[in-house]
Amino acid sequence: MKILRTLKNLIETNRFLSASFDLIASTRIYKNIISQRIRKITSDIKTNNNYHIIIETTNFCNARCIMCPHTTMKRPQKTMDKITFHQILSKIKKENITPTVFILNGFGEPLIDPQIISRIKLIKDSFPDSIIKFYSNFNLANQKLINSLLGSGLDEINISFNGYNRQTYQKVMKIDYKKTLKNLQCLIKTKRKTRSKLLIRISMTLVKYNEKTAQKFIKKWTPLVESVSVNKVHSYNDSVKNVNNKFKINFNKTAFPCRYLWDTITFDVDGNIVLCFLNYESRYNFGNVNKQSIRNSFYSPKFNLIRKQLLNYQTKNIDICRHCYTPYKNGAEWLINELY
Numbered sequence: 043m044k045i046l047r048t049l050k051n052l053i054e055t056n057r058f059l060s061a062s063f064d065l066i067a068s069t070r071i072y073k074n075i076i077s078q079r080i081r082k083i084t085s086d087i088k089t090n091n092n093y094h095i096i097i098e099t100t101n102f103c104n105a106r107c108i109m110c111p112h113t114t115m116k117r118p119q120k121t122m123d124k125i126t127f128h129q130i131l132s133k134i135k136k137e138n139i140t141p142t143v144f145i146l147n148g149f150g151e152p153l154i155d156p157q158i159i160s161r162i163k164l165i166k167d168s169f170p171d172s173i174i175k176f177y178s179n180f181n182l183a184n185q186k187l188i189n190s191l192l193g194s195g196l197d198e199i200n201i202s203f204n205g206y207n208r209q210t211y212q213k214v215m216k217i218d219y220k221k222t223l224k225n226l227q228c229l230i231k232t233k234r235k236t237r238s239k240l241l242i243r244i245s246m247t248l249v250k251y252n253e254k255t256a257q258k259f260i261k262k263w264t265p266l267v268e269s270v271s272v273n274k275v276h277s278y279n280d281s282v283k284n285v286n287n288k289f290k291i292n293f294n295k296t297a298f299p300c301r302y303l304w305d306t307i308t309f310d311v312d313g314n315i316v317l318c319f320l321n322y323e324s325r326y327n328f329g330n331v332n333k334q335s336i337r338n339s340f341y342s343p344k345f346n347l348i349r350k351q352l353l354n355y356q357t358k359n360i361d362i363c364r365h366c367y368t369p370y371k372n373g374a375e376w377l378i379n380e381l382y
Contacts, residue, residue, distance in 0.1 A: 054274060104182060122313070130336075144175070173197045175200065203245070203246060248274055248288075291365075300369050302368065309331060
């Protein structure tokens with residue numbers, strides 16, 4: 043996995059390699075390979091019922107990242123109630139869904155959820171074979187919470203650390219760099235001391251303030267954590283102003299079908315089954331776990347119509363997908379099973 047992430051980072055930050063990959067992806071042979079993979083993987087999903095489960099336990103966030111539309115989000119900000127959370131787990135079992143991964147994120151900071159530890163433990167008790175992970179800016183952590191996380195059953199944490207130094211970090215995220223750095227160093231130290239198996243991953247979204255230090259960022263953190271990733275920035279259908287400069291997404295090339303619309307079931311904070319975790323206003327809503335079956339919602343005619351459009355390479359007809367980065371990664375998620 044480290045080799046794959048290294049290759050991914052090279053493609054993200056090297057325009058020659060990125061253009062070369064685009065050229066390969068434009069060939070008929072490559073597209074045929076992706077088509078074969080799509081047929082196999084989607085068939086396997088329906089046979090074995092293996093899904094990633096995303097649960098937005100809160101949509102509050104303490105950061106104000108310049109590349110994120112959270113500051114303009116019109117959805118009410120709240121924490122998922124206990125009834126809805128338990129209903130999700132109950133219906134997953136009842137409907138014989140096999141959750142391979144639980145991702146406790148949506149459009150918020152999971153450490154704001156006061157029940158996050160108990161919820162991780164409940165999932166691990168209910169689905170011991172599932173991997174549990176979440177993404178966090180980690181600014182709200184402290185030693186007590188770190189100890190609790192390491193003992194909760196959490197398998198992986200991905201920390202969004204969007205700056206190489208204090209100046210770039212605070213320009214991008216608008217939160218205290220020193221506090222986050224201290225928390226991250228404490229997590230690494232405590233993990234080593236307790237010999238925890240928690241995987242620590244660090245990621246940085248490339249914007250004009252930090253992109254020049256991308257290689258320094260990778261070099262700095264690679265020896266300290268399980269993986270480091272740098273990523274081009276989404277525009278959320280032009281909901282945020284253009285904040286990139288050098289490493290831009292090529293929206294003129296082929297938009298491949300997005301695998302996550304087949305293998306990932308996403309619940310927003312109200313228990314709605316929505317299109318994906320980037321659907322920050324929950325505009326694409328296919329049902330609610332408190333009222334409808336998960337599978338009936340996930341395979342509703344409306345959702346299936348969107349999948350059909352993707353398979354026909356009509357991604358650009360769907361607003362939320364048009365300026366998302368995933369369809370423009372040349373279908374890489376169909377070749378590699380775990381790109382989250």
